[in-house]
Amino acid sequence: MRTQMWINGVFTPGTSGNSIDVLDPATEELIERVPAGNAADVTAAVDAASAAFAAWRRMPAGERTDLLHEVARKLTEKTEELAVLLTREGGKPLVENRDEMSWSAACFRYYAEISRNIRGRVIPSVESSQLNLVLKEPYGVVGTIVPWNYPILLMAWKVAPALAAGNTVVIKPSEMTPLSTLAFADIFDHLPPGVVNIVTGYGREAGEPLVLDPRVRVIAFTGSLETGRHIARIAADQIKKLHLELGGKDAFIVAEDADLDVAVPGVAWAALLNTGQVCTSTERVYVQESIAPAFIERITDYARGLRLGPGLDPDTDVGPMVGATYRAKVESQVAEALAQGARALTGGRRPASRQRGYFYEPTVLVNVDHSMRIMREETFGPAIPIMTYRTFDEAVRLANDSPFGLGANLYTNDARRVKQFYEEVQAGTLWVNDPLTDNDAGPFGGMKMSGMGRELGEEGLDEFRETKHLHWDFEGGVKPWWYPYTRQG
Numbered sequence: 153m154r155t156q157m158w159i160n161g162v163f164t165p166g167t168s169g170n171s172i173d174v175l176d177p178a179t180e181e182l183i184e185r186v187p188a189g190n191a192a193d194v195t196a197a198v199d200a201a202s203a204a205f206a207a208w209r210r211m212p213a214g215e216r217t218d219l220l221h222e223v224a225r226k227l228t229e230k231t232e233e234l235a236v237l238l239t240r241e242g243g244k245p246l247v248e249n250r251d252e253m254s255w256s257a258a259c260f261r262y263y264a265e266i267s268r269n270i271r272g273r274v275i276p277s278v279e280s281s282q283l284n285l286v287l288k289e290p291y292g293v294v295g296t297i298v299p300w301n302y303p304i305l306l307m308a309w310k311v312a313p314a315l316a317a318g319n320t321v322v323i324k325p326s327e328m329t330p331l332s333t334l335a336f337a338d339i340f341d342h343l344p345p346g347v348v349n350i351v352t353g354y355g356r357e358a359g360e361p362l363v364l365d366p367r368v369r370v371i372a373f374t375g376s377l378e379t380g381r382h383i384a385r386i387a388a389d390q391i392k393k394l395h396l397e398l399g400g401k402d403a404f405i406v407a408e409d410a411d412l413d414v415a416v417p418g419v420a421w422a423a424l425l426n427t428g429q430v431c432t433s434t435e436r437v438y439v440q441e442s443i444a445p446a447f448i449e450r451i452t453d454y455a456r457g458l459r460l461g462p463g464l465d466p467d468t469d470v471g472p473m474v475g476a477t478y479r480a481k482v483e484s485q486v487a488e489a490l491a492q493g494a495r496a497l498t499g500g501r502r503p504a505s506r507q508r509g510y511f512y513e514p515t516v517l518v519n520v521d522h523s524m525r526i527m528r529e530e531t532f533g534p535a536i537p538i539m540t541y542r543t544f545d546e547a548v549r550l551a552n553d554s555p556f557g558l559g560a561n562l563y564t565n566d567a568r569r570v571k572q573f574y575e576e577v578q579a580g581t582l583w584v585n586d587p588l589t590d591n592d593a594g595p596f597g598g599m600k601m602s603g604m605g606r607e608l609g610e611e612g613l614d615e616f617r618e619t620k621h622l623h624w625d626f627e628g629g630v631k632p633w634w635y636p637y638t639r640q641g
């Protein structure tokens with residue numbers, strides 16, 4: 153297991169001498185310790201990334217393509233090892249982490265191919281003696297700050313396009329899941345030293361110095377709204393380019409024509425995947441009142457039938473939450489909702505059978521409304537609060553009644569409802585009849601307080617490219633609009 157930082161192609165224990173305990177959320181036991189990186193370590197990593205930039209940006213596109221394909225190949229080869237490691241430190245069931253590895257490899261393959269095809273454009277000139285080019289170029293050093301819920305996938309969504317565009321990178325993984333990212337030293341080690349660097353550490357001690365280093369031209373961050381706001385504040389003095397993927401409160405609308413055989417497991421999956429710890433987790437469900445009784449009964453049975461357990465147990469459907477503070481947040485939102493009149497049809501507590509580990513039962517809540525915190529703030533846990541609606545207009549209004557706008561889901565086969573949904577719902581990704589499916593070619597990101605910028609697709613590449621406009625006049629003579637000059641002439 154790799155437990156040291158990786159800077160300029162060399163493993164290092166860092167300068168502070170301090171370490172971070174990495175715990176198994178299913179047992180609360182120590183797995184390993186990693187260095188608690190600090191400003192000096194970040195400076196060393198940015199030194200390396202800056203030095204590597206000149207050669208990396210000039211590398212012919214085809215060579216970069218091959219190197220990125222090699223990342224995908226090595227990642228695929230190590231899928232099982234990485235998935236087990238990630239289950240141990242993050243808690244997600246093994247099957248979900250295998251998927252995370254294959255999606256991450258696909259992302260590297262997608263941007264490997266994009267890298268081969270990077271281009272600017274020729275635009276019409278004002279006069280025939282001129283050439284006008286729109287050029288795209290890398291920024292330089294990109295800092296990526298990643299959360300614990302999809303540590304590899306969200307790293308890949310940033311690092312793959314940043315490298316494809318010709319930038320070099322410093323990665324700061326979450327302090328809760330650094331081990332799977334450190335294992336990437338062996339996956340990136342065919343790249344020139346310094347092109348990718350990994351610094352472990354806490355947000356304040358290692359994340360902030362990365363944001364504050366003036367040589368880091370872009371910060372690509374995924375994490376909570378609070379941290380995103382803080383980063384925006386401290387980056388403002390440098391007018392640093394920020395790419396922020398923040399929290400969500402995704403709505404799921406179930407229309408009256410929905411097939412409940414699909415909608416029940418679909419909504420449950422969207423709400424409970426990774427124990428509800430997905431940025432696009434379904435956190436609010438709106439069901440048309442004519443089908444609500446059947447839907448609620450069936451989703452309650454479904455949630456009750458799920459098996460809780462450690463992610464490495466093949467019988468586990470729902471793993472532990474990642475840590476005590478995250479579980480406490482769900483508990484407090486549920487308790488507050490119950491005190492305000494909500495009813496828990498199942499769950500609403502820790503499982504009696506599991507004394508160790510950060511487990512929380514899948515929870516179905518009814519009698520909820522938008523005055524409750526559980527319908528307004530991000531929960532990030534296994535809760536499914538359900539409201540009913542009468543008209544589709546009402547469902548759209550409820551879906552939009554949120555400061556967040558990351559994703560939204562709909563089950564229907566009625567084209568008029570789909571049209572109203574995609575025209576009126578304010579969210580960066582809209583899924584109809586296929587919740588939470590990512591597409592490497594499709595941009596992903598949030599509206600409103602869910603962030604700014606997009607990952608994936610061509611938009612995801614453009615976040616890491618500066619635009620230059622070249623205006624070149626081959627004749628370059630005196631122009632009539634230089635009035636003082638022409639008067640004198």
Ligand code: NAD
Nearest residue numbers: 298299300325326355359360375376379397398399400431
């Ligand atoms: P977090 O904000 O606590 O931490 C995210 C990262 O930021 C970690 O690496 C952390 O060390 C670092 N960090 C913390 N304080 C920092 C500081 N002052 N300066 C610089 N870096 C700092 O988030 P988390 O708990 O790890 O992740 C959960 C959150 O991430 C949820 O809110 C979730 O919605 C969000 N998320 C969003 C998306 C998306 O694409 N929009 C995807 C996944 C997760």
